[in-house]
Amino acid sequence: MKKLITAPLLDREEIGAGYHVLTFDAPDSPAAAPGQFLMMRATSWGDAPLLPRPMSYLSGGDKPQVLIKVIGEGTARMATAQPGEEYSLLGPLGKTWPESTLGKTPILVAGGVGVAPLVFLARRFQAQGVQPVVLYGGRTDQDLPLSDLLDSIADLHVTTEDGSRGDKGRVTGPLMSMLNDSVEIFTCGPDRMMAAVATIAQERQVPCQASLEAPMACGFGVCLGCPVMKTSGEYLYTCVDGPCVNAADIDWNADQ
Amino acid sequence: MKQSITIGSAELSNPVLTASGTFGYGLEFQEFFDVGRLGAICTKGLSLEPRLGNRPTRIAETPAGMLNAIGLANVGVEAFCTEKLPKLQDQGVTVVANIFASTTKDFVAIAERLARESGVLALELNVSCPNVSEGGIEFGKNPNMCAELTAATKAATDTPIWVKMSPEAPSIIAVAQACEDAGAEAITAINTIRGMRIDIAKRQPVLARGMGGFSGPSLKPVALRIVYELAASIGIPIIAIGGISTTEDALEFLFAGASAIQVGTASFIDPLAAHHVRVGIENYCEAHQLNASDLIGLAQAAKK
Numbered sequence: 001m002k003k004l005i006t007a008p009l010l011d012r013e014e015i016g017a018g019y020h021v022l023t024f025d026a027p028d029s030p031a032a033a034p035g036q037f038l039m040m041r042a043t044s045w046g047d048a049p050l051l052p053r054p055m056s057y058l059s060g061g062d063k064p065q066v067l068i069k070v071i072g073e074g075t076a077r078m079a080t081a082q083p084g085e086e087y088s089l090l091g092p093l094g095k096t097w098p099e100s101t102l103g104k105t106p107i108l109v110a111g112g113v114g115v116a117p118l119v120f121l122a123r124r125f126q127a128q129g130v131q132p133v134v135l136y137g138g139r140t141d142q143d144l145p146l147s148d149l150l151d152s153i154a155d156l157h158v159t160t161e162d163g164s165r166g167d168k169g170r171v172t173g174p175l176m177s178m179l180n181d182s183v184e185i186f187t188c189g190p191d192r193m194m195a196a197v198a199t200i201a202q203e204r205q206v207p208c209q210a211s212l213e214a215p216m217a218c219g220f221g222v223c224l225g226c227p228v229m230k231t232s233g234e235y236l237y238t239c240v241d242g243p244c245v246n247a248a249d250i251d252w253n254a255d256q
Numbered sequence: 257m258k259q260s261i262t263i264g265s266a267e268l269s270n271p272v273l274t275a276s277g278t279f280g281y282g283l284e285f286q287e288f289f290d291v292g293r294l295g296a297i298c299t300k301g302l303s304l305e306p307r308l309g310n311r312p313t314r315i316a317e318t319p320a321g322m323l324n325a326i327g328l329a330n331v332g333v334e335a336f337c338t339e340k341l342p343k344l345q346d347q348g349v350t351v352v353a354n355i356f357a358s359t360t361k362d363f364v365a366i367a368e369r370l371a372r373e374s375g376v377l378a379l380e381l382n383v384s385c386p387n388v389s390e391g392g393i394e395f396g397k398n399p400n401m402c403a404e405l406t407a408a409t410k411a412a413t414d415t416p417i418w419v420k421m422s423p424e425a426p427s428i429i430a431v432a433q434a435c436e437d438a439g440a441e442a443i444t445a446i447n448t449i450r451g452m453r454i455d456i457a458k459r460q461p462v463l464a465r466g467m468g469g470f471s472g473p474s475l476k477p478v479a480l481r482i483v484y485e486l487a488a489s490i491g492i493p494i495i496a497i498g499g500i501s502t503t504e505d506a507l508e509f510l511f512a513g514a515s516a517i518q519v520g521t522a523s524f525i526d527p528l529a530a531h532h533v534r535v536g537i538e539n540y541c542e543a544h545q546l547n548a549s550d551l552i553g554l555a556q557a558a559k560k
């Protein structure tokens with residue numbers, strides 16, 4: 001059940017260009033599952049930036065972690081946060097990744113900071129004795145945070161658009177060659193990447209779960225700020241109906 | 257000290273409410289605190305038929321504030337009555353139904369539907385939504401239209417009518433007075449002001465609709481000025497809204513002449529904000545040996 005807690009930052013580790021892992025000391029943190037997220041902001045922010053920022057759990061437990069990429073004001077402040085700084089953490093929120101279908105090999109397709117909920121998922125697979133395949137794409141080798149960690153718990157394949165690491169190109173290349181009846185896909189990354197992955201999955205009739213992103217104000221279904229268009233012509237609300245959804249339910253061509 | 261407040265024919269257990277559109281249908285907050293302890297909650301704006309709402313992007317942040325162009329997405333009055341209201345009643349929540357339509361006829365139809373239910377304390381007429389193409393704010397700018405609407409809905413129901421003001425009316429005082437004359441039991445003020453943001457990289461407005469309603473802490477001085485002016489000009493109670501996050505914010509509005517307040521955007525930043533404000537006012541009253549009703553208008557010049 002979701003809970004609002006105040007917790008001090010325990011540690012901030014910079015892990016490459018613009019990426020940081022934040023760890024909180026939160027013994028009263030409720031249990032979170034892979035794919036869920038929290039709404040977070042520092043107490044010291046006062047009235048600006050105003051809204052808490054949605055971040056996926058990188059890990060749960062009593063020392064929850066998030067991986068952040070510096071985008072704007074809020075994430076820039078997180079990137080300079082010092083141990084001891086107080087954060088309000090509201091979570092766990094949203095739908096988790098569903099359990100995998102028995103006997104299928106999971107393929108995790110990650111783009112950039114979208115890797116966070118997939119690392120958490122890979123750990124769950126590891127605990128279940130399943131080794132997932134991870135396809136991890138970035139623009140350059142600077143855009144692959146946590147790839148070493150993934151290498152140790154999954155069968156990792158890396159692609160970069162400039163060829164600075166792994167195969168040159170996009171994740172969809174190697175993905176095509178891996179698809180068959182006994183795999184299923186879990187993806188999180190930029191919208192265009194997820195749309196491409198979802199389209200391929202649909203064509204090849206492979207089950208595909210995606211973790212969506214949308215601007216959010218509340219994170220728990222009351223502001224109605226986070227709609228995403230479904231193929232049915234109705235909206236789902238990312239914070240409560242997602243972020244993890246069946247990719248086939250989403251209208252990836254809707255202008256959003 | 258006594259916390260109860262009288263708003264026309266309605267009695268509230270205390271002066272703290274939550275603002276429409278920022279508190280869902282109330283049930284979502286039960287995990288955080290006992291919502292039944294609040295004076296009342298105002299529902300998301302209800303329309304005659306369910307509404308999908310606007311295309312995304314619907315929200316954006318501004319300095320100490322935010323913009324929204326939700327477009328009154330809601331379940332519709334029928335689903336509200338059958339699915340939400342019974343649960344709210346079970347949990348002892350006092351409910352104000354915020355209602356919206358683009359014609360007087362539809363406002364009346366919603367009022368009639370809600371009149372068949374027990375447990376709705378008041379109807380708050382949203383004549384001030386900036387985020388829909390028809391009705392909404394055009395009603396709210398015009399004293400005659402507002403008066404006619406107030407009278408028509410009042411004739412359709414025994415439930416008290418409150419009217420929610422747009423800060424963009426050329427004369428809010430004229431609109432509020434017209435509503436008072438037409439039988440409104442309270443004025444709620446204010447709804448959002450239209451604002452916008454532009455995405456530099458995309459060279460286009462951030463919100464799909466271009467503009468949206470501006471709310472949050474940075475709206476407070478404008479709301480406070482309006483409430484202060486209204487309090488000196490009308491006889492019916494005012495329920496204040498606009499950037500209220502803390503007990504101190506709420507006290508400013510009560511001193512300005514509001515009889516009660518609504519917590520809005522603040523509930524997104526802290527889901528317990530309304531609860532904290534309710535407790536804070538109670539503590540203030542104890543410390544100063546005043547009833548909540550004694551706080552109303554303490555800063556009005558006429559009272560000095």
Ligand SMILES: Cc1cc2nc3c(=O)[nH]c(=O)nc-3n(C[C@H](O)[C@H](O)[C@H](O)COP(=O)(O)OP(=O)(O)OC[C@H]3O[C@@H](n4cnc5c(N)ncnc54)[C@H](O)[C@@H]3O)c2cc1C
Nearest residue numbers: 053054055056067068069071072073074075116213214243
């Ligand atoms: C469910 C969910 C999980 C998320 N998980 C993570 C995570 O694990 N790690 C992480 O780093 N980020 C994650 N994000 C994205 C993160 O919330 C945004 O990057 C963050 O809110 C930006 O805040 P800011 O104050 O730094 O930037 P702002 O000042 O708010 O925005 C700066 C610019 O970025 C744009 N922007 C705002 N939100 C987003 C967004 N969601 N995606 C892309 N651009 C955006 C704005 O339009 C603006 O132009 C997640 C988002 C969601 C909805």
Ligand SMILES: Cc1cc2nc3c(=O)[nH]c(=O)nc-3n(C[C@H](O)[C@H](O)[C@H](O)COP(=O)(O)O)c2cc1C
Nearest residue numbers: 275276277301324382447471472498499500520521
């Ligand atoms: C996301 C959002 C949705 C809103 N929806 C409604 C609505 O449906 N009906 C209404 O009368 N006001 C609506 N409002 C306006 C608020 O009730 C309130 O008048 C306004 O936000 C100013 O108060 P605040 O600064 O405390 O948020 C909405 C505001 C926000 C931020």
Ligand code: FES
Nearest residue numbers: 219221223224239
């Ligand atoms: S973020 Fe508020 S409804 Fe989803």
